[in-house]
Amino acid sequence: MPVINRIAGLSEExxxxxxxxxxxxxxGFDCFETAAFVEERLREFGVDEIHTGIAKTGIVALINGRENGPTVGLRADMDALPILEETGAEYASENKGVMHACGHDGHTTMLLGAAKYLAETRNFAGRVALIFQPAEENGGGGGVMVEEGIMDRFDIAQVYALHNAPGFHEGEFFTTPGPIMAAVDTFHIHIKGVGGHGAMPHESRDPVVAAVGIVQAIQTISSRNHYALDDLVISVTQIHTGSAENIIPETAYINGTVRTFDPEVQKMVRRRMKEIVAGMAPAYGVKVDLNYEVWYPATVNDPAKTAFAADVAREVAGAENVVDDYSREMGAEDFSYMLNARPGAYLFLGAGPGAGLHQPGFNFNDRISPIGASFFARVVETALPL
Structure with a gap:
């Protein structure tokens, strides 16, 4: 079964x-206008229930099928990124410095398209919970929605999500059983030394030199403290210090990200960072504070639900356009919290050539919206047959 005809007919809308x-x-969580737009569309579609204000601006809408049965959850993220848009599109962001550079506008659209179709047809025995989530990019809105009880409150038995993938063939699906995306942690290191004149460094305790030493030491965690075949990424992404060429500053700041799959590897990284900071402080005569934040867990697909989702994708896109043993990647996703709470699957949908995610020139490919919406709809109809 290809793209559903009724959904194909919704393409322009x-x-x-x-x-x-x-x-x-x-x-983040401040998706007020977005949530209002989503709620307005859902009321037009005639869904049975709309529950707002979950995780501040999140929405769960329910559509009942023709007969009783379990509830399937479908999730779309709604938030954007703090990036100045450079697409030149006539519909470019009107909120300067904020843009949909990850395609969440498209994800929300795909779920709305599925919602309209499912509310019209109701060819299933059970119920669908449409989950519109804020704060995927920063804040873990998926985790907050789970903490606020959506899985139990709406009796969700299984849950699914899609993410567009620029650079992959348009309309192709990619997924894998087990871990598909990494856990993500963030570290902040604050260094306090003694500032002074650049010509008299012996009178200071230079935080710049300490920062360089700490960053170099951190890089040895990957190369010397863990087994090479265990996936691990440690990236220092920010170093802030100094104000002029002849002033030794008083402070320095280091920031970065850690990506892992194995909780033991994650624990090792955290332990080694504490040890490095504790050793570097006296070595350079400075004070060093480490704030290590454990963020999203790994995104782990349920094997049975992943096989089911891949079969549905084959119905929609054709067997030749579905890869069900895709290599896991080091990106992170807060849909992981929902998969920790209920079995389900996370899939990528190829968007064709174009700028990559989180880039100022990124623009979602509207041609894949009917494909994603058809996938969501068929997941419900196949999981909950009449």
Whole structure:
């Protein structure tokens, strides 16, 4: 079964929704206009229940099938990124410095398209819970929605999500059983020394030199403290210090990210960072504080639900357009919290050539919206047959 005809017929309408959302991006949990737009569309569709204000601006909407049965959850993220848009599109962001550079406008659109179709047809025995989530990019809105009880409150038995993938063939699905995306941690290191004149460094305790030493030591964790075949990424992404060429500053700041799959590897990294900081402080005569934040867990697909989702994707896109043994990657996703709470699957949907995710030139490919919406709809109809 290819793209559902009724959903294909919604293409222009879905494009209009997506471009409206693209023009009005919002950050984190503050997706007020986005949530209002979603709620307005859902009321037009005639869904049975709309529950708002979950995780501040999140929404769960329910559609009942023709007969009783379990509940399937479908999730879309709604938030944007703090990036100045450079697409030149006529529907470019009207909120300067904020843009949908990850395609969440498209994800929301795909779930809205599925919602309209499912509310019209109701060809399933059970119930679908449409989960519109804020703060995927920063804040863990998925985890907050789980903490606020959506899985139990709405009796969700299984849950699914899609993410667009620029650079992959348009309309192809990619997934894998087990871990598909990494756990993510963030570290902040604050160094306090003694500032002074650049010509008299012996009178100071230089935080710049200490920062360089700490960064170099951190890099040895990957190369010397863990087994090479265990996936691990440690990236220092920010170093801030100094104000002039002849002033030794008083402070320095280091920031970065850690990506892992194995909790034991994650624990080792955290332990080694504490040890490095504790040793470097007296070595350079400075004070060093480490704040190590454990963020999203690894995104782990349920094997049975992943096989099911891949079969549904084959119905929609054709067997030749589905890869069900895709290599796991080091990116992170807060859909992981939902998969920790209920079995389900996370899939990528190829978007064709174009700028990559989190880039100022990124623009979601509207041609894949009917494909994603059809996948969501068929997941429900196949999991909950009449």
């Amino acid at each position: 879905m494009t209009a929704w997506r471009r409206h959302l693209h023009q009005h991006p919002e950050l």
